[in-house]
Amino acid sequence: MAFQSELEVFRKFLKNQGMRYTPEREAIIKEIFSIHDHFDVDGLYISMRRKGLRVSKASIYRLIPLLIEANLIAEVFFDKGQTYYEHIYGHEHHCHLRCKECKKIEEFSDPRLKDLEKELSERFGYKILTHKLQVIGICSKCQAKEDSA
Amino acid sequence: MAFQSELEVFRKFLKNQGMRYTPEREAIIKEIFSIHDHFDVDGLYISMRRKGLRVSKASIYRLIPLLIEANLIAEVFFDKGQTYYEHIYGHEHHCHLRCKECKKIEEFSDPRLKDLEKELSERFGYKILTHKLQVIGICSKCQAKEDSA
DNA sequence: AGGCTTATTGATACTGAGTTACAATTTCTT
DNA sequence: AAGAAATTGTAACTCAGTATCAATAAGCCT
Ligand SMILES: [Zn+2]
Ligand SMILES: [Zn+2]
Ligand SMILES: [Zn+2]
Ligand SMILES: [Zn+2]
Numbered sequence: 258m259a260f261q262s263e264l265e266v267f268r269k270f271l272k273n274q275g276m277r278y279t280p281e282r283e284a285i286i287k288e289i290f291s292i293h294d295h296f297d298v299d300g301l302y303i304s305m306r307r308k309g310l311r312v313s314k315a316s317i318y319r320l321i322p323l324l325i326e327a328n329l330i331a332e333v334f335f336d337k338g339q340t341y342y343e344h345i346y347g348h349e350h351h352c353h354l355r356c357k358e359c360k361k362i363e364e365f366s367d368p369r370l371k372d373l374e375k376e377l378s379e380r381f382g383y384k385i386l387t388h389k390l391q392v393i394g395i396c397s398k399c400q401a402k403e404d405s406a
Numbered sequence: 407m408a409f410q411s412e413l414e415v416f417r418k419f420l421k422n423q424g425m426r427y428t429p430e431r432e433a434i435i436k437e438i439f440s441i442h443d444h445f446d447v448d449g450l451y452i453s454m455r456r457k458g459l460r461v462s463k464a465s466i467y468r469l470i471p472l473l474i475e476a477n478l479i480a481e482v483f484f485d486k487g488q489t490y491y492e493h494i495y496g497h498e499h500h501c502h503l504r505c506k507e508c509k510k511i512e513e514f515s516d517p518r519l520k521d522l523e524k525e526l527s528e529r530f531g532y533k534i535l536t537h538k539l540q541v542i543g544i545c546s547k548c549q550a551k552e553d554s555a
Numbered sequence: 556a557g558g559c560t561t562a563t564t565g566a567t568a569c570t571g572a573g574t575t576a577c578a579a580t581t582t583c584t585t
Numbered sequence: 586a587a588g589a590a591a592t593t594g595t596a597a598c599t600c601a602g603t604a605t606c607a608a609t610a611a612g613c614c615t
Contacts, residue, residue: 277582277591298572313594318573335484338572338602354526363530369518374541377503381512383543390539392523394532426562426611447601462565467602487573487601557615564609570602580593585586 263290263329263346270327281312285320286329295333295341295362334391336360352390358399412439412478412495419476430461434469435478444482444490444511483540485509501539507548 261269267286268278288305289296298321302314321342324330329346333353352370354363374385395403410418416435417427437454438445447470451463470491473479478495482502501519503512523534544552 275591279582279592281593311594314572315574315595316593319592338570340572354530354532356532357535363526363532365526365529367522369522373516373518377512377514377541378543380514381503382546383503383505383512383541384549385541385543386506388539388541390537392526392532392534392537394527394534397531400533424562428563428611430564460565463601464566464603465564468563487599489601559614560612562609562611564607566607567605569604572601573599575598576596578593578595580591582589582591584589 260347263344266346267324267327267329270323276323281316282320284310284312285317286324289324289330290344293344295343297339297341299339331387333389350387352388352392354392354394356396356399357393358395358402361396409496412493415495416473416476416478419472425472430465431469433459433461434466435473438473438479439493442493444492446488446490448488480536482538499536501537501541503541503543505545505548506542507544507551510545 264283264286267282271278271282284305285301288301288308288310292301292304298314298317302312302317305312321330325332325342329344330342331345333341333343334355335341349366351364351366354365355361370388370390374388377383378385413432413435416431420427420431433454434450437450437457437459441450441453447463447466451461451466454461470479474481474491478493479491480494482490482492483504484490498515500513500515503514504510519537519539523537526532527534
């Protein structure tokens with residue numbers, strides 16, 4: 258099966274659900290898939306406005322659950338009232354190492370988590386869908402700052 | 407060193423910080439440590455009211471960051487606008503397997519996560535503080551429901 | 556024990572993310 | 586081209602969490 262673009266995948270998803278493909282949805286998806294980083298609704302809205310793309314925040318809020326349902330994006334973490342997302346379509350699954358002080362993020366993946374998923378599935382009888390591992394620490398720069406303080 | 411109760415630990419923490427030990431704080435902590443499960447602010451508040459313990463929600467909200475700072479409790483997850491916490495003082499660190507449908511939670515721990523922490527520490531130069539692993543799946547009961555649907 | 560300083564409390568007002576209601580508009584099917 | 590139904594933007598709303606502030610109380614010092 259040939260690789261399908263995010264837009265194609267989403268069009269099919271919408272059709273399946275009896276939902277409609279609109280210019281607003283297209284604009285938001287294009288914007289999301291042009292940002293190759295973690296993003297939040299407010300940042301997305303602001304960057305769209307700056308480009309003259311006028312969609313309401315309500316439409317963004319309404320679209321996000323659909324993109325999650327369609328496995329195009331996923332929630333990565335929630336910090337201080339902000340929910341952050343990232344693309345997952347076409348990306349290897351990965352986890353996040355975050356600096357508690359400066360909020361810097363490192364991404365990593367580890368095959369042991371797949372093994373663990375398998376074991377949990379057998380042990381508890383769950384069908385495993387995904388996992389989210391956040392490791393929290395202090396980066397080298399922030400450690401240096403702390404030591405000199 | 408002998409085992410110290412949560413209250414003792416917290417009294418020392420407060421003293422260290424030049425803060426005061428009040429009946430309200432004591433009541434909240436006792437309530438929290440009598441609940442051996444994940445809890446949220448609203449549930450805590452309601453169960454205290456039912457027992458005739460009158461403290462304001464503001465005091466609960468103000469206390470929680472202190473208990474986290476003192477390593478007595480930790481945030482476990484955030485779901486649909488609710489933040490859930492659990493005791494960590496005197497408990498082994500563990501992670502959570504959650505059913506997406508019915509929200510049931512299984513706890514588990516795995517020594518491989520400690521190894522992973524160590525490797526990440528070396529690879530990225532971080533001082534690792536903790537990790538939070540959430541595995542999301544569908545429990546056997548909910549799988550059965552889905553199949554028959 | 557009494558007095559003083561300063562932290563804490565509860566009430567209330569506020570903030571900000573996310574949701575909802577609804578009339579106007581647009582998509583999609585036939 | 587017409588009509589049913591979904592989607593849009595606006596504005597009102599919800600609700601967790603925070604900030605303000607006057608009244609109160611903890612802890613320290615004598
Ligand atoms: Zn840092
Ligand atoms: Zn990421
Ligand atoms: Zn279930
Ligand atoms: Zn737990």
